[in-house]
Amino acid sequence: MMNSIILNAATRLLVALLLMFSVYMLLRGHNLPGGGFIGGLIGSTGFVLYAIAQGAPATRRALRAEPQSLAMVGLGIALFAGVFAVFFDDAFFTGQWLFIGATEDDKGLPISTVLVFDIGVYLVVFGSILTLVLALEEEV
Amino acid sequence: MSWLLAAPIIIPFATAVLAFLFRNGPEGRWISIIGAAGLLIASGILMAEVLAEGVVAAQMGQWGAPFGITLVADLLSAVMVVITGITGLAVAIYALADIEERLEKLGYHALFQVLLAGVCGAFLTGDLFNLYVWFEVMLIASFGLLVLGGRRDQLDGGIKYVTLNLVSTILFLSGIGLLYGMTGTLNMADLHGAVQEVENQGLLVVVAVMFMIAFGVKAAVFPLFFWLPASYHTPSVAVSAIFAGLLTKVGVYALIRMFTLVFTTDIAFTHTILLWVAGFTMVTGVLGAAAMNDFRRILSFHIVSQIGYMILGLALYTPLAIVGAVFYLVHHIIVKANLFLVAGVARRIAGSTDLSAIGGLYKTAPWLAFLFLIPAFSLAGFPPLSGFWAKYVLVKAAIDAEAYVIAGTALVVGLLTIYSMTKIWGAAFWKPHPGGLQPKLSSLAPRDRAALLVPIASLAALTCIIGLFPEPFVQFAERAADQLLDPSAYVAAVLGADEVGLTGLAALEVTE
Secondary structure (H helix, E strand, C coil), rough: CCCCCHHHHHHHHHHHHHHHHHHHHHHHHCCCCCCHHHHHHHHHHHHHHHEEEEEEEEHHHHHCCCCHHHHHHHHHHHHHHHHHHHCCCCCCCCCCCEEEEECCCCCCCEHHHHHHHHHHHHHHHHHHHHHHHHHHHCCC | CCHHHHHEEEEEEEHHHHHHHHHCHHHHHHHHHHHHHHHHHHHHHHHHHHHHHHCCCEEEEECCCCEEEEEEHHHHHHHHHHHHHHHHHHHHHHHEEEEEEHHHHHHHHHHHHHHHHHHHHHEEEEEEEHHHHHHHHHHHHHHHHHHHCCCHHHHHCCCCCCCCHHHHHHHHHHHHHHHHHCCCCCHHHHHHHHHHHCCHHHHHHHHHHHHHHHHHHCCCCCCCHHHHHHHHCCCHHHHHHHHHHHHHHHHHHHHHHHHHCCCCCCHHHHHHHHHHHHHHHHHHCCCCCCCCCCCHHHHHHHHHHHHHHHHHHHHCCHHHHHHHHHHHHHHHHHHHHHHHHHHHHHHHCCCCCCCCCCCHHHHHHHHHHHHHHHHHHHHHHCCCCCHHHHHHHHHHHHCCCCHHHHHHHHHHHHHHHHHHHHHHHHHHHHHCCCCCCCCCCHHHHHHHHHHHHHHHHHHHHHHHHHHCCHHHHHHHHHHHHHHHHHHHHHHHHHCCCCCCCCCHHHHHHHHH
């Protein structure tokens, strides 16, 4: 933890920005560079910054859930996204798609289990990085 | 079909998630046991399918081979997954009494299940890069298990373990890169054909040796085994039992797979190296064991020595030798895990694993002595236990191949194995306890006693069954060896599948 007013003030803004940016990266990742892994890294950077500025206990309070549980829930979500294909008699990890508001010449809004899988990966990366960083922060 | 292949990976992962979320209560350990039982059942069904249908393969996400994630099970893969299920269930039950609540709260069961998932994944994958990923899953989980609890000697062993394994990983990854550069594919079945067409066969041999070293570190062969005796005696008994049974065997499996399916272009060179490695591994391992004076350390060195026998089978590369290697692999996992479990009980009731600090177990705990005797004599190769047949087949294969020196080495190493087993027997079981303690099984709580002894007795019974009725097991190993030596069925199962149905956006684009 660093006692710096500049860092403290900047962190408030940066954490929100980083978290928003991480979600943006997560969502654009299907067709463009980005995705769950990178999104998770960026998202965890926000909280790492928070931990440097405010200390580990404050970060744990801000997270509300234990980071290792977040990671495991993420693993569960990713697994569920893969297993979901069983209801459609497809192979494990086959992407399932739903096109909301699809018409003759418009695909509508595509929602897929691929995105769910990416969200799972996001949480796994996010949770694992924060588990490590907070453990190191508390050690010092 | 595809779910059958994926189940041994999905089940442990799902169990890990649940066990972690319930890690603070007693539910976690029961979830772990149920998950391990589920894995065993799933592997049994997979085995039945492979026995009936031959090699089965499936593409995850329906992206066709050689581009997609291929899972494939031939007899060797299937039997390894079954053995993983058996050992996993035995150790999960054993853990009821062995793992302290403190470790459970840190997520022991979740790590254990992730390890099982990694091991099953490595056995079932049909893609070299995925094999690397599964190795990483195993490495992360096993490192977590190794240092769980954070004692000084655990960290010491863990650092050595992870450092040497990372070296192996780097070599593995570089090898994958070079191989991909030469052939343009990483699907193992596809590689089988692609390596024949590589122009620069010399470079291919170099890459083969890189893989040999990478898997050699994982399998703990001479001279790359130092991490194993440095780390295996430090964690909880349940952890070292599952490590001893399964982890190095994944390396051996990978060696067998790659050097029967892909790197068979220059057998005279690569398999001769393996033969030397096998001989040195057997000898150094058993000599190391003879020099040790701790229950688990002796057993750790024995793992190294036994790995030599399996490599020997692969190195001779005759049908009978491969049969021996497969048989040895199966027999060894059961026996070795069991010996570590016995060592754990001995520590519980006699207070230590240091041979000079314990004793008197034969007099006061004769049942434990009996349960130790079965796997110990099986390991040493006493008839009629399973180890005898495994060694017999291998030595016979070596003599048939006119490799008399290595056959003699294998026999001498067998003798030395008996020597160090009698050392444990003499010190831990026959001589009186130096502290005057009378170690009794009845000093354990009845619940703990059941949880500790049921897995040991079951594994010992399995050893006896393989030993007394070796015929079906040898026949099975013969079929597995046939598949390994003639990979055409394997290749056809992976690549021969016709057009894979398109789904999702791809299908949509086609219909447009």
